[in-house]
Every structure is written in C-alpha cells, then in structure tokens.
Amino acid sequence: MNYTFDYGWLLQYWPVLVKGIGITVELTLVGGVLGVMLGIGCAWARALGPRGLRPFVAAYVELIRNTPFLIQLFFIFFGLPALGVRMGELEAANLAMVINLGAYGCEIIRAGIQATPSGQFEAGASLGMSRIQTFRHVVLIPALQRIWPALSSQIVIVMLGSAAVSQIAAEDLTFAANFIQSRTFRAFEAYFVATLIYLALAIGLRQALRGLGWTLFPRRSAR
Template identity: 85%
Template sequence: MNYAFDYGWLLEYWPVLLKGLAITVELTLVGGVFGVALGVACAWARALGPKWLRPIVTTYVEMIRNTPFLIQLFFIFFGLPSLGVRLGELEAANLAMIINLGAYGCEIVRAGIQATPKGQFEAGASLGMSRIQTFWYVVLIPALQRIWPALSSQIVIVMLGSAAVSQIAAEDLTFAANFIQSRTFRAFEAYFVSTAIYLALAIALRQMLRGLGWSLFPKRSGR
C-alpha cells in the first residue's frame, strides 16, 4: 500500500506543538535547576552529613534509582491524593522530575566529592574557612568540575524522559504529538516531527550545558 506523506497539518497545529515545546522546556528548566540543587544537598548528606541523616538519604536515592520514572510519576499524581495531597498535572510532573534528577544527581555529585583529597579539607580549615565555605569552595566546586559532563548527560536524559508526563495529561511535546495524531490520523508525520524537535532540543540543551560548564569552570574547558 502506498502512503502519501502530508505535513500540511503543521500549518493548523503548529500552536499545539509550540505549546508542547514550551511546557517541555519549562519542565526541563525547573527539573534541572531544582533537581541539581537537591542532588547536591543529598550528596553532601551522604558524604559529609550527620550520621543519622545518611540512611534517610540513602533510602530515598536507592528507591528512586531502582524504580521506573513512570511509576514515580503515577504515585505522585494518583497516589498522593489518597493522603490528601492533590497536585495539578504540571505540578506533579515538575515534582517527579526534581525528585528523579535529585537521586541520580546525588550519586554523580557524591562521586566527585569523594574524589576530593582529604588534605584539602584540612587546608580549608587552616585558612580559617568555615565548614560551609570549605564545602563550597574547596570541595563542591572542584567536584562539579570533575563530574559536569556526567551531570549534563543526566539532565538531558531527564529531559527526554519528560515524555512520560503525557501519561497524566500534562500538555508537553509528546502530549501534543498524541493529540495531533488523534485528530489527523497522520501518526508517522506527527511522531516524526516530534522526534525531530526532541533531537534538536537535546542537542541544544547539551550545547547550552557545555557552554555553562565553560563559563563556570574555565580551567576544565581549557580556557
């Protein structure tokens, strides 16, 4: 059977795609910023924090890293209302992405922290730095320099994984593709275009994170 490709529907449905793209970008931005912040906090807790806090953080990290993102999303959106916590689609999607990236980011950042020689802690103390100053300037910044490529890759993976939020009717790019396909019955064209947009978005995000790494860590980038 011959299939006639038709992309004429783009003229009618481009606002739907644009809205989906905007929501995907918003999810990535919020999830990336707060997810990395949560990952840094958890990495500190596991590597340098008080002993009573470490098992709690370890349980969170292992639970998230060993369960599917989709199940985590369903638990937040469908499960929490049973406990009286009701979230909208985008709120649940943002929270799920933050929690997911926080767990993976924790292990990535912790690896960088544990690679810091213990003598640098003593050097910070000898210079009169507080524990917070020592962690920020002596431990965290060099650790982030070492693990920035891995952390950047994880952020891109989480962005691509955001396609799952369409399952709770969050109107992201995948939701837009599903909507267009259901109206036009042009599945190939709808998903081909959405795939191309995801590819362009992933490449752009990776380049942006690389540029951010050059800006934050000029020595590592060779500048």
C-alpha cells in the same frame, strides 16, 4: 507500502507543537535547576553530612534509581492525593522530575566530592573555615567541574524522560503530538516530527550545558 506521508497538518497545528515545546523546555529548566540543587544537598548529606542522615538519603537514592519514572509520576499524581497532597499535572510533573534528577544527581555529585583530595578539606580547616564553608567554597565547585559531563548527560536523559508526563495530561511536546494525531489521524507523521524536535532539543541542551560548564568553571577549563 501503499502509504503516502502527509505533513500538511503542520500548517494548521504548528502552534500546538510550539506550546508543547515551551512546556517541555520549562519542565526541563525547572526540573534541571531544582534537581541539581537537590542532588547537591543529598550528595553533601551522603558524603559529609551527619551519620544519622545518610541511610535516609541512601534509601531515597536507591528507591528512585530502581523504579521507573512513569511509576514515580503516577504515584505522585494519582497516589499522593490519597494522603491529602493534591497538585496540578504540571506541579506533579515538575516534582517527579526534581525527585528523579535529585537521586541520580546525588550519586554523580557524590563521586565528584569523594574524589576531592583530603588536603583540600584540611586546607579549608586550616583557614578557619567551618565544614559547611569548606564544602561551599573549596570542595563543591571543583567537584561539580569533575562530574559536569556526567551530570549534563543525566539532565538530557531527564529531559527525554519527560515525554512520559503526557500520561498525566501535562501538555508537553508528547501531549501535543498525541493531540495532533487524534485530530489528523496522521500518527506516524506527528510522532516523527515530535521525535525530530526532541532530537534537536537534546542536541541543543547538550550544547547549552557545555557552554554553561565553560562559564561556571572558567579557571580550570581554560587550561
């Protein structure tokens, strides 16, 4: 192997990387928060919602979980304008991530809801709560707590999957690496640095979600 590694470009191009990291973090934050909210809504609809709604949610979940994120992204960004729905690359990227996480989150959260003992529902009803109130005040938080580790890993997976949004020219970390390698011809080094940053982001995100879990569910986790 007669190749000398050269990381000299880092001096000049680090602001590009920082900007890319910012976009990736932003996409993950927006996608994570909205995606989990969508997941909660769909999980409610699928487990407890009106019967007429359930097949539609099921179809959405199956469709998203059985197609690649890249194709979902392309369909939203390139396909939807044919129907008159136009959006920028960041909006498309965010929308794709929300829809994607919503489907996976739905299945994970539903498992948490369905593990709720039926006495909890009856207790809520006996206190005069409506079904929605029971869900909101009695069922949801313990359900989320039960599946928090699984939901956390899914959010990390969505963050890592967001590397694909560079393909619709959303200027995330992967886009930054592409840009740098096209300028410096140091492809391996550029992707190597980006990979290490992704690894750090994944580890950091995992820790942050664990911390969030402790603050969201203080009572039970104190046991």
